[in-house]
Amino acid sequence: MNVVRLRVQSCCLIAVSLVATFSATAQDKKIVTAGLSQEFVDAIRQAATCATVVAVPRGSLAEVVQDADAVIGDMTPADFRAAKKLKWLQINNAGTDRYRYPEFVSSDVVLTNGKIIQGPNIADHAFALLLALTRGMYVVIPQRVNEQVRRGSFEPVELRGKTAVIIGVGGIGMQIAQRAHGFDMKVIGVDPKDIPLSPYISKMVYPDRLDTVLPEADVVFVAAPWTPESNGMMGPRQFELLKKGTYFIGISRGKIFNTDALVKALDSRRLAGAGMDVTDPEPLPKGHPLWKFENVIITPHYAGGSDNVDKRRIEMFKENVGRFCRGEQLINVVDKKKGY
Numbered sequence: 175m176n177v178v179r180l181r182v183q184s185c186c187l188i189a190v191s192l193v194a195t196f197s198a199t200a201q202d203k204k205i206v207t208a209g210l211s212q213e214f215v216d217a218i219r220q221a222a223t224c225a226t227v228v229a230v231p232r233g234s235l236a237e238v239v240q241d242a243d244a245v246i247g248d249m250t251p252a253d254f255r256a257a258k259k260l261k262w263l264q265i266n267n268a269g270t271d272r273y274r275y276p277e278f279v280s281s282d283v284v285l286t287n288g289k290i291i292q293g294p295n296i297a298d299h300a301f302a303l304l305l306a307l308t309r310g311m312y313v314v315i316p317q318r319v320n321e322q323v324r325r326g327s328f329e330p331v332e333l334r335g336k337t338a339v340i341i342g343v344g345g346i347g348m349q350i351a352q353r354a355h356g357f358d359m360k361v362i363g364v365d366p367k368d369i370p371l372s373p374y375i376s377k378m379v380y381p382d383r384l385d386t387v388l389p390e391a392d393v394v395f396v397a398a399p400w401t402p403e404s405n406g407m408m409g410p411r412q413f414e415l416l417k418k419g420t421y422f423i424g425i426s427r428g429k430i431f432n433t434d435a436l437v438k439a440l441d442s443r444r445l446a447g448a449g450m451d452v453t454d455p456e457p458l459p460k461g462h463p464l465w466k467f468e469n470v471i472i473t474p475h476y477a478g479g480s481d482n483v484d485k486r487r488i489e490m491f492k493e494n495v496g497r498f499c500r501g502e503q504l505i506n507v508v509d510k511k512k513g514y
Contacts, residue, residue, distance in 0.1 A: 202224065202225075203225035203243040203498075203499070204226050204228060204241055204243050205222055205225045205226070205228070205242065205243065205246065205495065205498075206227075206228045206229075206230060206238055206239055206242040206244070206245050206246070207227060207228070207230070207245075207246045207247055208230055208232060208235045208245060208246070208247030209230075209231060209232030209233075209247050209248070210246065212229075213488070214484075214487075214488055215227065217488045217491065218246060218491055218492065218495055220492070221491075221492040221493075221495040221496045222495050222499060223496075223499050224498070225243065225244070225495075225498075225499065228242075232247075232248075235247070235253045236250075236253050236256050239253055239256050239257040239260070240256055240257065240259075241259055242257055242259065242260055243259055243260065243261050243262070244260070244261060244262040244263070244495075245257065245263050246264045246491060247266060248265055248266060248272075249263065251275055251277065254277065254281075254283075255277070260283050261282075261283060261284065262283065262284045262286070262498060262504070263283055263284070263285050263286070264286045264287075264491065264494055265285070265286070265287050266288055267287065267288050267292065267478055268287055268288050268292050268345065268346065268399070268478075269287075269427065270287055270399065270510075270513050271399070271513065273285060274401075274510075274513055279510045279511060284504060285507070285510055286494055286504050286505065286506045286507055286508065287506050287508050288490065288506065289344055289345040289346070289514070290345040290486075290506060291345075291490055292345070292346065292478045292483060293346045293348065294349055294480070294482070295477065295478065295479065295482070296346045296397075296425055296478060297346060297349035297350045297352070297353055298480070299473070299476075299477035300350050300353075300395055300397070300425045300449075300451075300477070301350070303425075303449025303450070303451070303473070304393060304421060304449060307421055307447035307449055307471065308330065308332070308333060308421065308447075309330045309331075310327070310329075310330055312447070312468065312469060312471055313327050314327070314328070331446075333357040333358070334357060334358040334359070335358065335360075336359050336360070336392035336393065337359065337361075337362065337391055337392050337393075338350075338351075338354040338359045338360070338362070338391070338392070338393050338394075339362045339363075339364065339388060339390065339391040339393070339395070340354070340363050340364065340395045341364045341384070341394065341396050341398050341404075341407070342398025342399065342404075343365040343369050343397075344365070344397070346397045346425065346426065347363065347365070347398070348372070348374070350395050350397055351363060351372065351374040351375050352374050354374070355373070355375075359392075360376050361375045362375070362376065362377045362378075362379070362387045362391075363375045364378075364381055364384050364387065365380070365381070365398075366380060366403070381403070381404075384412065385411070385412065385415055388416055389415050389417060391416060391417070392417075392419070392420060392421065393421040393422070393423060394408070394416070394420065394421070394422050394423065395425060396424045396425060396426055396427075396430050396431055397425050397426050398426055398430055399426065399427065399513055400426070400427035400429050400430055400513070401512060401513035402513075403512075404427075404430050405429055405430065406430070406431070406432055407430055407431075408430060408431035408432060408435070408436075409432045409435055410432060410434075410435040410438070412435075413432070413435045413436065413444070414439075414444075416439065416444055417444075418443070418444050419445075419446045420446065421446050421448070421449070422436065422439070422445055422447075423450070424449075424450040424451065424452050424453070425450075425451050425477055427452055428450070428452040428453040428454030428456050429454045431454070433453065433454050433464070436464070437463045437464060440464075440469070440470065447470065447471075448469070448470045448471070449470075449471040449472075450470070450472050451472075451473045451474075451475055451476065451477040452475055456475065457475075490505065493505060494506075
């Protein structure tokens with residue numbers, strides 16, 4: 175018997191949250207920033223009422239991290255091993271896969287990421303890829319070199335009434351859902367978490383029910399973090415379940431979908447097109463089969479950038495530094511064992 179996933183009003187949800195608390199008095203902590211611009215460092219210093227802030231260039235973290243209480247920026251396993259007092263690591267972006275090594279996962283260090291701040295720009299990019307496919311931009315734009323464009327070389331597809339299946343409904347996936355809803359699409363979300371009731375999503379299913387909703391999809395968005403559980407979840411069977419004419423958009427990590435199965439789905443024309451900011455392998459090597467398809471758009475993993483994302487990142491850093499100093503719960507805490 176199929177299991178219907180029930181969603182309740184947010185006022186009735188019992189939320190279980192990870193709480194990170196720290197005790198601190200004025201200027202008794204050390205926060206190290208790694209590879210951040212002066213603008214970021216100045217903002218962090220302004221918020222760090224409890225700490226001395228030490229700024230180092232990228233690659234120089236090991237020299238000063240031994241007595242650091244917190245690091246803002248990226249760190250290597252060697253840096254982590256050198257950090258004897260570390261309590262908190264704030265990374266720049268959403269992806270946490272590089273921090274899934276056993277020493278870090280089993281430690282008491284709290285990890286926070288940038289999953290919310292990158293949602294708007296990555297969702298914009300996902301729809302740019304989709305619209306470039308559905309509106310035939312991939313056909314028309316290359317004609318510019320001939321100083322003319324031909325009508326009738328492509329029949330545009332409208333999104334109204336189509337169904338989007340979004341794999342991963344976190345900070346990025348929810349922004350994709352919002353945009354899909356704005357295009358009058360039906361949205362089905364796939365996520366292991368219980369997502370609060372949203373006006374943008376008509377149905378939620380757990381990942382073990384992915385195969386039941388894929389046949390409904392007109393477009394599949396992959397926006398989930400890469401974890402052992404999500405690795406390869408769009409495999410050969412999943413691509414075979416898609417109806418003819420489906421679009422595929424990969425926006426989070428390339429290892430979540432099987433590249434060979436994607437190529438087969440394109441070769442058989444089951445897919446109407448694919449847009450990817452991420453691939454596996456990455457970068458995609460010369461001579462790879464994906465390069466030969468006219469209806470495949472590949473961008474160089476730059477969806478995370480925008481003119482506003484650094485403003486949001488600075489505000490997030492300041493907020494978390496303030497909370498760290500006040501001993502309050504941090505925002506964007508990652509469950510290190512789950513990877514999100």
